[in-house]
Amino acid sequence: MSRLGELEPVPRKSTVELVSDELRAAIMYGSLEPGDQLGEAELAARLGISRGPLREAMQRLVQEGLLVSEPHRGLFVITLDEGDVADVYLARLAIERAAGKLIMERNRGEAVARLTDALEGLVEAARERDRVKMSDADQAFHEVLVSASGSQRLERMAHTLLVETRMCLNALQDTYPEPDDLVEEHRRIVDAIGDGEEERLLRLIEEHMTDSIERLRTDRKTA
Structure with a gap:
């Protein structure tokens, strides 16, 4: 444990965490609306990243329950009834x-x-x-x-x-x-x-x- 007041490295977010935050905010503010399908190619281009981090970020949101995976169709923003x-x-x-x-x-x-x-x-x-x-x-x-x-x-x-x-x-x-x-x-x-x-x-x-x-x-x- 460091001494009180001792400076330590500031933790930095990974690309996956940053992308997760972006997608979460887009869902929260309605840029990605309920029922919208998430296209990998389009989102990767808009975010300026490769598909690998994007896929991992989207899977995080699936685990959180904000995205739903439909077999043979893809990922969609959840709809709340x-x-x-x-x-x-x-x-x-x-x-x-x-x-x-x-x-x-x-x-x-x-x-x-x-x-x-x-x-x-x-x-x-x-x-x-x-x-x-x-x-x-x-x-x-x-x-x-x-x-x-x-x-x-x-x-x-x-x-x-x-x-x-x-x-x-x-x-x-x-x-x-x-x-x-x-x-x-x-x-x-x-x-x-x-x-x-x-x-x-x-x-x-x-x-x-x-x-x-x-x-x-x-x-x-x-x-």
Whole structure:
């Protein structure tokens, strides 16, 4: 183990990791839409890489569940139906409740500091009433919430679910709460952690997820 403060080499991402990030972002932001087929030749040319790293990156996304392989046809971006949407949020509920419990057992002060910074990003996006920025800031807040638990396994599980959440919201942006309401939902979560109120925190997380499910279901029925 190195001495505290000693400089060490900064880890660099491999080409496969960089390509995985690019594909994941394209799916998350809708550049690659649900049901789109991924053509190796076209993607390799667009990314300026050989097919080897691209294939490996695509297989990573298959393992994450963001791409699906269809025999004799190729790879496709997943399509989320109503059942999938509910399942995504229920899985997030389980992960974020577990993260909340760990936060309460560990360093609440650090969690509050990190979440307060993340909340400021959401406040700024809400002030601009920019739905894309709000989605980014919302996702960043929940990433910090899980990260603050100190569990790398919860972080890994949450990462793919947050991409799938964004896919849901891209298709159904009208379901997003009003900016002030969204900020207040997240501010209450930070306050509950700061006050040491575990039951209140877990209830707020559950309400946040179940309300999201209901909004998405309602929008699908009226679309």
